[in-house]
Amino acid sequence: xxxxxxxxxxxxxxxxxxxxxxxxxxTGHLRGERTFPRAAHDELGNEQLRRNxxxxxxxxxxxxxxxxxxxxxxxxxxxxxxxxxTDTMNRLPELLEELERKVTEHGGTVHWARDxxxxxxxxxxxxxxxxxxxxxxxxxxxxxxxGLNEHLESQGITALETDLAELIVQLAxxxxxxxxxxxxxRNRDEIREIFLRQIPGVDPALAATPAELAAAARxxxxxxxxxxxVAVSGANFGIAETGTxxxxxxxxxxxxxxxxxxxxxxVMGIEKVLPRFQDLEVFLQLLPRSxxxxxxxxxxxxxxxxxxxxxPQDFHLxxxxxxxxxxxxxxxxxxxxxxxxxSACLNVCPVYERTGGHAYGSxxxxxxxxxxxxxxxGMHAAKDDPNSxxxxxxxxxxxxxxxxxxxxxxxxxxxxLRHQHTEQSGTTAEKLAMxxxxxxxxxxxxxxxxxxxxxxxxxxxxxxxxFSHLPPPFRGWSDxxxxxxxxxxSFRSWFASADGAAAMRAAAQDGARHTDDDSQEAx
Amino acid sequence: xxxxxxxxxxGDTLFxxxxxxxxxxxARLGHDVVFPPQQTCCGQMHVNTGYQREPVPLVSNxxxxxxxxxIEAVVMPSGSCAGSVRHQHxxxxxxxGDAALRAGVAAVKTKTYELSEFLVDVLDVTDxxxxxxxxxxxxxxxxxxxxxRVGEKPLRLLRAVxxxxxxxxxxxxxxxGFGGTFAVKNAGTSSAMLRDxxxxxxxxxxxxxxxxxxxxxxHIGGGLSRxxxxxxxxxxxxxxxATRTAPHVLTEAAR
Numbered sequence: 001x002x003x004x005x006x007x008x009x010x011x012x013x014x015x016x017x018x019x020x021x022x023x024x025x026x027t028g029h030l031r032g033e034r035t036f037p038r039a040a041h042d043e044l045g046n047e048q049l050r051r052n053x054x055x056x057x058x059x060x061x062x063x064x065x066x067x068x069x070x071x072x073x074x075x076x077x078x079x080x081x082x083x084x085x086t087d088t089m090n091r092l093p094e095l096l097e098e099l100e101r102k103v104t105e106h107g108g109t110v111h112w113a114r115d116x117x118x119x120x121x122x123x124x125x126x127x128x129x130x131x132x133x134x135x136x137x138x139x140x141x142x143x144x145x146x147g148l149n150e151h152l153e154s155q156g157i158t159a160l161e162t163d164l165a166e167l168i169v170q171l172a173x174x175x176x177x178x179x180x181x182x183x184x185x186r187n188r189d190e191i192r193e194i195f196l197r198q199i200p201g202v203d204p205a206l207a208a209t210p211a212e213l214a215a216a217a218r219x220x221x222x223x224x225x226x227x228x229x230v231a232v233s234g235a236n237f238g239i240a241e242t243g244t245x246x247x248x249x250x251x252x253x254x255x256x257x258x259x260x261x262x263x264x265x266x267v268m269g270i271e272k273v274l275p276r277f278q279d280l281e282v283f284l285q286l287l288p289r290s291x292x293x294x295x296x297x298x299x300x301x302x303x304x305x306x307x308x309x310x311x312p313q314d315f316h317l318x319x320x321x322x323x324x325x326x327x328x329x330x331x332x333x334x335x336x337x338x339x340x341x342x343s344a345c346l347n348v349c350p351v352y353e354r355t356g357g358h359a360y361g362s363x364x365x366x367x368x369x370x371x372x373x374x375x376x377x378g379m380h381a382a383k384d385d386p387n388s389x390x391x392x393x394x395x396x397x398x399x400x401x402x403x404x405x406x407x408x409x410x411x412x413x414x415x416x417l418r419h420q421h422t423e424q425s426g427t428t429a430e431k432l433a434m435x436x437x438x439x440x441x442x443x444x445x446x447x448x449x450x451x452x453x454x455x456x457x458x459x460x461x462x463x464x465x466x467f468s469h470l471p472p473p474f475r476g477w478s479d480x481x482x483x484x485x486x487x488x489x490s491f492r493s494w495f496a497s498a499d500g501a502a503a504m505r506a507a508a509q510d511g512a513r514h515t516d517d518d519s520q521e522a523x
Numbered sequence: 524x525x526x527x528x529x530x531x532x533x534g535d536t537l538f539x540x541x542x543x544x545x546x547x548x549x550a551r552l553g554h555d556v557v558f559p560p561q562q563t564c565c566g567q568m569h570v571n572t573g574y575q576r577e578p579v580p581l582v583s584n585x586x587x588x589x590x591x592x593x594i595e596a597v598v599m600p601s602g603s604c605a606g607s608v609r610h611q612h613x614x615x616x617x618x619x620g621d622a623a624l625r626a627g628v629a630a631v632k633t634k635t636y637e638l639s640e641f642l643v644d645v646l647d648v649t650d651x652x653x654x655x656x657x658x659x660x661x662x663x664x665x666x667x668x669x670x671x672r673v674g675e676k677p678l679r680l681l682r683a684v685x686x687x688x689x690x691x692x693x694x695x696x697x698x699x700g701f702g703g704t705f706a707v708k709n710a711g712t713s714s715a716m717l718r719d720x721x722x723x724x725x726x727x728x729x730x731x732x733x734x735x736x737x738x739x740x741x742h743i744g745g746g747l748s749r750x751x752x753x754x755x756x757x758x759x760x761x762x763x764x765a766t767r768t769a770p771h772v773l774t775e776a777a778r
Contacts, residue, residue, distance in 0.1 A: 037709050044711050205774050350698045354715040393709060395716070396571060397701025398669035414609075418573030434574045441532065441564040442580035451536045466748060476710025480717065481745030484537060491530045491539035495546065503543070504550050510768065511551035514652060 020325035021114060022378040028116040028147040028322070029175075032361015035389035040355040049185050049356050056184045057347045063293025064344060071289070076094035079283045081406040085338035088275060089328060095240040095273045096319060102243025106305020108300045108315040113267075115322045122318050123148060123232060123265055124155050128312075130263050132157075132229040138247055140234025141288070141341055142267045142320055144176065145363040145376075148232065158223055159232070162253040164217050171198040174374030175359030177365065179343040180291050185356050188213065221253060229254030231257040231312075236266040236340070237283060238317070241276045244304045246315065248287060248289040258301050264312035269320050271328075271337040283340060286405040291342035321370030332416045336371045338406045345400035345410060351393055360393070361386050367400035372411045379421050388425075391417035448493075454486045461485030525555045527589055529599040529635075531737070532564035538597075538737040541758035545638055548651060548764040552642075559588040567607035570706045571614060579619050582612045586627030589635075595646060597635045602667025602735050605637035610670060619735045637667060638760055639677040639735055649679045654767045656686035657753045660729035661759075662720070662743065664736040665698050677735055677759055684762060690727045694719075701742035717746045724754055730773065735759045 021056075023030050029356075032039060043049060066464040068074050086097060100110040113119035135152065137143065137159050149159040149170075161170045165183040169176050169391040172194045176182030183191070186382055188208040195202055195213065199220050206212055233254070237246040245266055247254050258264060274283070286295040304317050328334045346352045346366030357365035369388040391414045400410040422431060440446045461467055465485050470478040494500045526549055534542040549556045566578030585608065589597045599605055609632050616628040641646055659680060667673040669729055681689050683769055700706065700716025720743060723730050732747075734740050744756035755773065765771035 009759060037711070040709065041711050044715055050715075070590070316588045350700070351709070351712055351718050354712055391573070392705065393712075395665070395698050395700060395705045397665035397698035397702065399665075399696075399698070402669060415573070418571075419575050420573075422573040430572070431574070431577075434569055434572065434577045438566070438577040438581060439567060441566075442584055444561045444563055447532075447563045454536060466745075468749070473707055477707050477713075479710060480714040480749055481706075482748040483743060483745055484741070486537055487539055489539065491542040492558065492560060494539060496544060496560070500543075503547060504556065507547040507550040508553070510766070511553050512589075514551075515553065 013043075020329045021300065021321070021323065023145075023323040023376045024115050024117060025377070028145055029363045030145060030323070030373055030387075032358075032386045034361065035384070035386045036355075036359055036361070036393040037389060039386075040263055043359045045354045045355050046356075048187075050354065052187050053186055053353055053356055054179065057353050058096050060181075060293055060347045064347065064370055065293075067289045067293055077285055078405055078407050080242055080456075081286045081340075082338065084274065084279050084282060085340075085406050086335075087136065088273060089271070089334055089337055092270065092273070092328060095275055096270055099238055099242040099273050099317075100245060102240065102247075103305060104243075105319050106243050108305040108317055111316060111318045113318050113320050113322070115332055116320070117495060118266060119146050119152040119318050119320050119322070120148055123267065124152060124157065126232055126263070127152070127232075127266050128155075131467075132231045132301075134224075134228060134230075135265075136224060136228045136231040136257045137163075137166070137232035138231065138257045138259065139166045139182070139249070140232070140267060141179065141363060142234050142269050143232060145269075146267075146320065146322060148267070159166045160228075162221055162224070162257055163249070164214065164251055164253070167221070168194060171195070175358060175365070177368070178346060179364065180342050180346075181230060181343070185358070221256075224519055225253075225256040225260050228257075228261050230263040230265065231261040232265045232267065233258060235266050235272055236287065237280065238268050238273045238468075239275075239277050239280070240273050241303060244277065244302050246303075247301045248284070249299050249301075250292065251299055252299050255301050257312050258303065261312055263314040263316075264303075265316045267317065267318045267320055269322070270324050271339075271399045275432070286338055287342050290340075290344040290403070290405040293432075323378070326378075327372070327375040330375065333371070333375050333413060335408055336368065336375055336413055336473060338408055339368050339372065340406060342405055343348070344403040344405060348399040348403045349394075350397060350399070351395065355393075360390060362390075366411045366415075367394060368404075368408065370394060371408075371410055371417060374417055374421075379417070379424065381426075388421055391415075391421060442451070451486070451490045451492075455488060455490075458485045458488070500511040524595050525557065527563070527591075527594040527597045528556055528558050528645045529585075529589070529597055529604065530558070530757055531599055531601045531604045533741070534737050537741065538758065541737050541760050542599050544758065544760040544764035545598070547762060549598065551764075551766075552646060552648065552651065554707055557594070559647060560592075562588045565604045565607045565612075566615070567604060567611065568703055568728035570607065570611045575615050576619050578615055579624075582615045582618070582628060583624055585612070586624065586631050588603060589631050590627050595634065596641060597631065598638060599706075600638045600735065600758060601737065602637045602664050602671050602673065602712075603738060605635055605640075606666040606670035608635045609662065617688070637671055637673060637735060639667070639680055640671060640673050642763075643676040644679060651680065651763050653684040653763045653765055654686055654770060655684050655762045655765045656688075657730045658688040658690060658726060658728060659731045659733055660690050660692040661695070661730055662692055662699065662724075662729040662734040662739065663695055664734050664739045667735050668696060680759070680763060685767075687762070690729055692727055692732075693723045695710060695723075697709070697723075699739050699743050701739050705736070706742060713742075714746075717742060721746050721750065721752065725752065729754055731755050731757045731762070733757050733759050733762055
């Protein structure tokens with residue numbers, strides 16, 4: 001955004017330097033340790049994971065189609081959601097300032113965090129001030145992104161996740177693998193084992209049924225809710241017009257966190273702001289139907305600053321950049337900031353379905369994660385940066401674009417990021433090959449010669465007429481696919497030949513004869 | 524109608540039977556089919572792999588070869604190449620082309636069609652007089668389905684084929700896992716997607732799996748060949764071009 005209305009022209013936007021900052025390298029959870037193909041290789045070998053994921057994504061997919069299909073104005077809602085988000089991104093600085101003003105007016109305190117390091121420090125300072133060494137957490141993508149729990153732990157503060165799936169992941173010392181269903185990769189029996197091992201005093205006869213597992217978690221969490229002094233939440237939406245924050249959830253544990261403690265600290269990515277209160281009308285329809293396939297989520301909590309005698313008496317809002325202005329500065333890529341974290345794209349993605357969320361190495365997995373992660377954290381020129389492999393972790397099938405409630409053109413954004421990556425990565429063998437291919441293909445004579453040369457492959461292919469082993473980089477391809485040898489004659493040489501001309505004449509005559517027959521019949 | 528055939532680089536080189544069928548079919552329907560001989564490739568592989576400078580000469584050549592105003596339509600047996608011409612050429616021209624290229628690309632875009640949409644939308648035919656007495660299942664390729672929105676058009680054409688036994692493919696709209704260089708860069712994930720697609724095809728008991736893209740068929744066919752499945756792959760054009768007088772003989776090479 002370097003236009004006259006952009007933040008750089010305003011000078012004061014988030015204390016932003018001329019080049020917008022990315023999320024700092026090596027902090028938080030926006031970069032895995034291995035490239036996508038390597039990480040996916042291990043996940044692909046996990047049959048249990050494949051079954052768990054396949055079952056879960058297929059069931060959410062079907063539910064989503066049912067509840068979106070029943071709304072006559074679903075497409076209009078998607079258009080409205082897309083338009084509101086695009087408008088929001090176009091005037092993000094002014095909306096954030098309005099949000100800050102309104103939150104402050106209502107007795108809250110707003111903090112600005114350039115990156116995850118600053119946000120973690122702010123939250124730690126605020127928790128310390130309460131004298132507590134324990135915080136309750138409402139499921140929050142932003143705090144996962146910056147690694148808040150790990151940071152708090154290093155400062156001697158225990159963070160307890162209260163979202164059931166998030167709790168399962170935390171108790172198992174595991175990482176979330178889905179935006180909405182963080183424990184999607186676990187089945188009931190695995191969860192029972194985790195609870196037996198980690199929850200003090202749990203009934204050893206615990207059954208692996210959803211009701212009993214939920215009851216065990218509830219008993220464990222209730223005690224914490226009654227004693228905790230401070231909670232940390234994320235926010236699904238922040239309304240600039242009123243200073244209202246919102247969390248939507250299914251279990252009610254979030255509402256406990258938002259209402260019972262004395263101090264509430266909300267960490268919100270700056271892109272989550274919405275201009276008007278009325279905009280919720282659109283997003284509270286789009287989000288639950290897209291994410292869980294429900295008409296409405298069970299709990300929607302809204303709070304505006306503090307209310308004397310009711311709920312937390314000390315409220316802090318931490319507005320997190322962590323690479324978001326860098327994404328905003330990319331005129332094509334900024335569309336990714338429209339994401340409302342519904343996870344519909346994950347649930348329809350054939351790549352996610354087979355590899356799971358851990359293969360993406362980021363808090364944000366799946367198609368939108370493959371776009372958002374490199375945008376927030378960058379694709380460092382060092383060729384082994386795992387984030388450089390994310391834009392290629394897609395067959396560009398487009399199912400994500402069809403499912404996205406705010407119509408983010410994820411395939412086009414992936415192609416754009418691939419382009420940015422190849423432009424940044426200097427001369428590579430692939431780039432040379434692409435240049436060579438373009439050189440051959442732009443000259444029909446060379447192209448025809450190459451076709452003839454390829455035809456010689458028939459000799460190598462032998463009697464089967466196929467190749468079953470190819471050299472690198474095609475070795476992975478030939479592991480499970482035969483490749484046909486080029487036939488004797490290309491189409492162009494057939495078309496130019498006497499045979500081709502005769503076949504075309506015969507076809508024309510055949511057609512004419514049938515047309516005559518038809519017209520005779522008609523008479 | 525004067526129709527220019529775009530063979531696509533893959534069709535021209537590896538799958539000429541699909542292109543021959545397209546040419547013969549259009550001629551049989553009474554049209555004047557021309558083949559601009561200077562044509563090569565649409566550049567989709569470049570763009571999808573992350574290269575937008577390199578395919579500029581390819582995009583430019585395409586616009587030049589097919590820009591001739593006497594050409595009323597540009598038809599190709601490929602949803603993904605048609606998608607590339609309609610959605611990606613403008614992107615490349617806007618970034619690295621000059622005003623002439625941007626204008627050329629915009630002019631050609633509006634008369635470019637994938638085969639099934641050309642037959643149904645432009646020529647307004649669904650019964651092309653084909654005869655194909657085999658059990659067939661249809662895989663809608665992602666780019667036809669989601670970039671071009673061909674929807675039911677290929678199925679309407681297939682349903683009108685005489686003697687065909689058309690069986691529905693379960694989870695038809697799931698990607699086969701090809702995705703161009705995706706199948707090379709993420710070969711393992713691609714293979715896992717292919718395996719599921721082949722299982723669904725096997726479940727139909729079809730002799731032939733057809734689609735509107737030779738690239739996806741190369742992927743699916745390559746997998747079926749490796750597991751020595753009895754099912755063959757055949758381009759939609761090859762089924763539509765087969766008639767009682769010139770039937771397709773399934774025993775000959777599928778391409």
